[in-house]
Amino acid sequence: MIKGYGLHTGVFSEVRFHLDEGPVRFRRAKVEIEAHVSNVISTERCTVLGKSGETLAVVEHLLAALHVRGWWKNLVIEVSDKEIPILDGSAQGWLEPLADLGKAPEFPKAFNLTKPFELTIEQSSLKANPGHAQLKVEIAFDHPMIGEQIWSGEPASYHEVLDARTFGFLHELEYLREKGLASHASLENAIVFDEKGALQALRYANEPVRHKAVDALGDLYLLGKPLCASLNIVRGSHHLHIAFVRELLKQFGTIHETA
Numbered sequence: 001m002i003k004g005y006g007l008h009t010g011v012f013s014e015v016r017f018h019l020d021e022g023p024v025r026f027r028r029a030k031v032e033i034e035a036h037v038s039n040v041i042s043t044e045r046c047t048v049l050g051k052s053g054e055t056l057a058v059v060e061h062l063l064a065a066l067h068v069r070g071w072w073k074n075l076v077i078e079v080s081d082k083e084i085p086i087l088d089g090s091a092q093g094w095l096e097p098l099a100d101l102g103k104a105p106e107f108p109k110a111f112n113l114t115k116p117f118e119l120t121i122e123q124s125s126l127k128a129n130p131g132h133a134q135l136k137v138e139i140a141f142d143h144p145m146i147g148e149q150i151w152s153g154e155p156a157s158y159h160e161v162l163d164a165r166t167f168g169f170l171h172e173l174e175y176l177r178e179k180g181l182a183s184h185a186s187l188e189n190a191i192v193f194d195e196k197g198a199l200q201a202l203r204y205a206n207e208p209v210r211h212k213a214v215d216a217l218g219d220l221y222l223l224g225k226p227l228c229a230s231l232n233i234v235r236g237s238h239h240l241h242i243a244f245v246r247e248l249l250k251q252f253g254t255i256h257e258t259a
């Protein structure tokens with residue numbers, strides 16, 4: 001069992017994993033919410049799932065860990081309150097409990113992209129091209145310690161980003177708290193940048209872009225199967241990732257599967 005505080009709502013919740021036939025789904029109270037894009041109800045600052053009056057926020061880091069572990073079915077994730085614990089702000093805390101479950105079920109067939117696809121929302125864009133699965137993430141922040149950063153990798157190297165922590169800016173904190181977000185943000189669970197630098201030591205010089213890759217892997221997991229495509233995400237956001245997965249299912253409704 002893993003427990004801890006949620007970053008945004010501040011609730012303390014406990015998470016238990018149960019092996020069970022069927023899709024990967026969360027259980028909140030008596031409601032089961034499948035880890036699927038059709039259940040996304042908000043993408044403001046984090047990805048929130050909801051069904052039948054129950055909601056679950058900040059699912060993306062746990063889903064990124066499942067993505068990297070290649071775990072796509074036969075799992076119930078029971079959560080005692082409305083937000084997944086933020087832990088240290090990264091996805092690495094989920095690896096051990098997932099490893100304790102044993103071998104992941106057989107890898108599902110991938111969603112094979114058959115033609116180029118592009119989505120742009122304001123400053124952010126996502127380009128997908130047919131080909132081997134790979135991910136390239138780019139960010140640009142007008143901040144002396146961030147600037148322009150790029151991370152790219154293939155499924156075999158996706159695990160390298162899992163310990164990259166979420167980040168935020170000191171000057172945004174008040175605004176977020178007014179909106180009822182980031183109520184439990186602290187130096188224990190997020191990298192905080194002030195005007196000059198970070199308030200704590202970074203794990204990697206490009207930790208922010210690595211964390212963006214974590215968020216992308218978590219959101220892309222909501223496609224329900226691995227995506228076989230070459231992706232380039234520039235200034236990504238949960239909103240962009242989820243819009244992409246929705247469009248993908250809409251435009252390529254007939255799923256082209258590949259072994």
Ligand SMILES: [Zn+2]
Pocket residue numbers: 060061166211214215
């Ligand atoms: Zn994140």
